[in-house]
Amino acid sequence: MKTRRSEPHSTVGAASIVLMAILWLLVSASTGQAATWQECSGNKIRWNSGWTNMFISTTSFPAGSAWDTRLQNAMWHWNNVKGAGFNFYVGRDTDGTHSSSNGVNEVYWSSTEVGSALAVTFSRYHCYWLFGYNYGLDEADIAFNSNLSWSTGSVTYSNLGSPYNFELVALHELGHALGLKHEDQWMATMNSYYPNSGPFGYYKDADANADDRAGIRSLYPDGTTETDVAGSAFKRTGTGTSGLVSSPAWAYRGTNVTIEFSFANLSTATQTFDIGFYLSTNDFISTSDTLLATNYGAWGSAGFAGTFSRTLYIPSWITPGTYYLGFLIDPSNVKAESNESNNNQPMPRTITIY
Numbered sequence: 001m002k003t004r005r006s007e008p009h010s011t012v013g014a015a016s017i018v019l020m021a022i023l024w025l026l027v028s029a030s031t032g033q034a035a036t037w038q039e040c041s042g043n044k045i046r047w048n049s050g051w052t053n054m055f056i057s058t059t060s061f062p063a064g065s066a067w068d069t070r071l072q073n074a075m076w077h078w079n080n081v082k083g084a085g086f087n088f089y090v091g092r093d094t095d096g097t098h099s100s101s102n103g104v105n106e107v108y109w110s111s112t113e114v115g116s117a118l119a120v121t122f123s124r125y126h127c128y129w130l131f132g133y134n135y136g137l138d139e140a141d142i143a144f145n146s147n148l149s150w151s152t153g154s155v156t157y158s159n160l161g162s163p164y165n166f167e168l169v170a171l172h173e174l175g176h177a178l179g180l181k182h183e184d185q186w187m188a189t190m191n192s193y194y195p196n197s198g199p200f201g202y203y204k205d206a207d208a209n210a211d212d213r214a215g216i217r218s219l220y221p222d223g224t225t226e227t228d229v230a231g232s233a234f235k236r237t238g239t240g241t242s243g244l245v246s247s248p249a250w251a252y253r254g255t256n257v258t259i260e261f262s263f264a265n266l267s268t269a270t271q272t273f274d275i276g277f278y279l280s281t282n283d284f285i286s287t288s289d290t291l292l293a294t295n296y297g298a299w300g301s302a303g304f305a306g307t308f309s310r311t312l313y314i315p316s317w318i319t320p321g322t323y324y325l326g327f328l329i330d331p332s333n334v335k336a337e338s339n340e341s342n343n344n345q346p347m348p349r350t351i352t353i354y
């Protein structure tokens, strides 16, 4: 995970340093999914058991602290991806030390190992031929940069820089720890740059994006299915970069406005759904707000996340004042989703109507 700032010296920092073991055979990853992983002669390098323990340093992140809670939330989100059988388990590392060669996955603060990166995952794996290919992940340590400022709260739309959102970064680094590499072609949790395409919905849920879910499903496939479409206030802004969708800060009633909106199909299959667009007196968008328009039959394949624009008419009967524009996925609630709380998404700023 890197961060971009205006200072020319501060954009460096290895995001995922892979320590080679025994023999490394380069095979270019080329599949239908954009998500990528290390390969060993065409075999995906992963935790072959389908699970691993992450030992949280209690001197860095005391048990029960907000840091600990956010780390475990991020692990849970990966564990909870249906169509993938992978699990992180929580351990405690109480000795205040760590090593990248002890076979124990340690999670800790470091002021020296991460350069100017927000955090670094140090992964170690093996790939060698001995009457057949032997491969697998052996260790993944996560170091967070203790020289930076961090927040254990929710993402703040008005400030996407420092303090950095700890859970978003933890989610990204854990993606490396389970075997995913950077993905900069689409919106993704595994984007190289913070805020990694951001969280979902009104509750700003830091959850693995559509492409990342396709990635973990490809590494650790199981037969379970998931139906979930999520709204987002973020869009792709460049190679591995993301920022907020646009929407007007003001408008006259009786005129048109244009907003951008993003959704991600987190499901294991293609989904078709309606999207309602609303004007609300608060940032919680619901069917009791003023319906401005509906997109019928919106569509996304599994793994899709993208941004669209929509022109909306502000009725002339609206009382002048400050409002939120926003949208609601599946407003009639005809789709049974594994997460129904990421469907309502306000624009990341108010609109003043004159």
Ligand SMILES: [Zn+2]
Binding pocket: 001, 002, 015, 016, 172, 176, 182, 191, 192
């Ligand atoms: Zn990274």
